[in-house]
Amino acid sequence: MGLTKNSTGIKASDTNFNIKNVGAKKIIAIAGNPNVGKSTVFNSLTGMRQHTGNWPGKTVTNAQGLCKSKNKSYLMVDIPGTYSLSARSAEEEVARDYICFGNPDAVVVVCDATCLERNLNLVLQITEITSNVIVCINLMDEAERRGVDIKIPELSKRLGVPVIGTVARKKKSLAPLLKAIDEITSAKEIFPLRVRYCPEIEKAISIIEPVIRKKTEGKINSRWLSLKFLEHETGLIEKTEKILSISFSDDATIISSLESAYSFLDEQGISREKLEEEIAETFVRSAEDICDGVVVFDENTYNIRDRKADRILTSKWAGYPVMLLLLVLVFWLTLTGANYPSQLISGLLFRVQDFFTLCLRNIGAPEWVNGVFVLGAYRVLAWVVSVMLPPMAIFFPLFTLLEDLGYLPRVAYNLDKPFRRCNACGKQALTMCMGFGCNAAGIVGCRIIDSPRERLLAVLTNSFVPCNGRFPVLIAVLTMFFVGTAGGITSSLLSSVLLTIVILVGIGATFGITFLLSKTILKGVPSSFTLELPPYRMPQIGKVIVRSIFDRTLFVLGRAVAVAIPAGIIIWIMANVRAGDISLLNYCAQVLDPFANLMGIDGVILIAFILGFPANEIVIPIIIMAYTAQGTILELDSIVQMKDLFINNGWTWITAINVMLFCLMHWPCSTTLLTVKKETGSWKWTALAAVIPTIVGVCACMVFTFIAKLFIV
């Protein structure tokens, strides 16, 4: 999942702190708790298609887009969702730093109307830093359905900032928000409510605030920064020094007033821990006071349907079977639905190929032109399009539906204990699910895991779930060798069950390797964890379909095509340039043959996987090209002919299983590896991310081949 231009591929991990601002537009930051619809607000305002989904932690980097009101235009910056600004995790730090140092002209804090009190905690922390705050209470329709009543004017009075109720899915409801942004950025003075701490803390702040204010010259909120000094937030203070290019540590007045503030707190018996707790509690209690009488709901009927759904979806007897059934169902719908369109498209595209060849012959073009461009580039392209497009156009919307519904956090909840047995974290299940769409996106998503050790575990094992680039390979091989192409309900059901089994092998490997890693190079015990289970939301089916097809499907396809065309040319050349009486491709294949044979495959397959490093989508076309270059020219417009070709080249069901095993477990594609490098900042982990699945895959193939041959011979 998580597949848009900005969330897949190499751009996936860009944390742009330096927002590009052409034409000095006013900058509006969009902040909020995780999973309150920030990205939906952002998309509606900017007309962009930032990926959305019903689970916390989906946005892990700053995204930006343009937004126009009646007479102004703004640069909107979508910052990661956080519960607080205390910066204990990567995305919290990104959020806090942006609000502190990004100098936005206004901050829109998006809140969940169904859970307003907790959201106000963040609002209060933000108004502590900056005055230009607008509170946008999103999901008003949801709240209404749940019988939550919010008195917005009174809330606005209490908070001292504009409060706008919205339903971000409906663009119209955002008009008042735009109006508020217009007003707040045209120098309208705002005096937001600032929380007051207990007298001792207030006194300590008053000791250091004047000197800090003098030093920072109003470039940063001095009361807030004083508080951070009291909390010993060294990381933030160092950052402030760097960005404002000042130094606190060599200023004698600051040091002496800090010392007197610390000793005052000591005398009052307020330790560092106590202070931190007082501060956090003050926010929670203030939020509680503000909501008192403003937010009204009946506790007994609230959320009742969600609880009923959870009783089934996370129950002892149905929790795991439902997960499994959903997996089978998604695959079944994908395979059945994709079957016919796939044949149609490939029939069409291959007829076009003949037409091209005919044209080239008629104009008297040399044979190699036909070879390079038609048999090379075009044929690989046609294969990629006809095999990938239909399943993706079905798989992505289905997955997006589950995602929007809010089911994925339940998967993490159900799988937490198994993951903990492997000394990892249940949130790894979420990153694993993202890996189904794109492993690079899954690896960026690992930022939602707080503990660095557990995050690395998730990063290193992410490629054990097949991404959409590898699904076509699995599906093609499964269909050819295990299901048959007869069609019908039984065969499609059988292939989805088999595919699910293959996926389960991958998931099993994820668990096994996670366990092994946690016992060897990433030793440690599981850290604590909290996971929010968001309310179920009715997905906007129409929108989901349109968005998935235009955004994810076409984008991923575009990437595959971009790789397929040059790859097709290179491979055709390799298959047809001869050294002596053997082609370059087959020469390489022969070199690899002895090793590949140990794995129960042949050198051609192995070289196809090696050449498929930029994108796994092209593995099968390479195999086909290598085989056909050996002389047998085939019209490969059906999967039956493809099977014949493979069998003529010595494939058996053992080869087929090994190809699937190796497809599931080998080095991740180049994009994924570059993302690992970006995320871990280390070549060592990047190398491990490639080596681990490769070793597992090679071993699995060898063991399987060995056992299979024992039984057959």
Added chain:
Amino acid sequence: MEHEISLSDLSVDESAKIDHLLIYGSMRRRLTDIGFVKDTKIKCVGKSPCGDPSAFLVRGAIIAIREEDGKKIIVRRV
């Protein structure tokens, strides 16, 4: 009389009020941030298929917490 137990002792559908936390460090701050402070009402709304973690309703949100962490959250029955 009010009886002190841990959050993990609550069975499904039982409610309690938070008394104090025996968790320290960043997890403590995280819990405080999402509203785990003294006298907050908390209700166990379900357990995951393995019996752990459990889900709790706190200040309008459902939060999953593991048993070993829940043991360090001291609550009073109401």
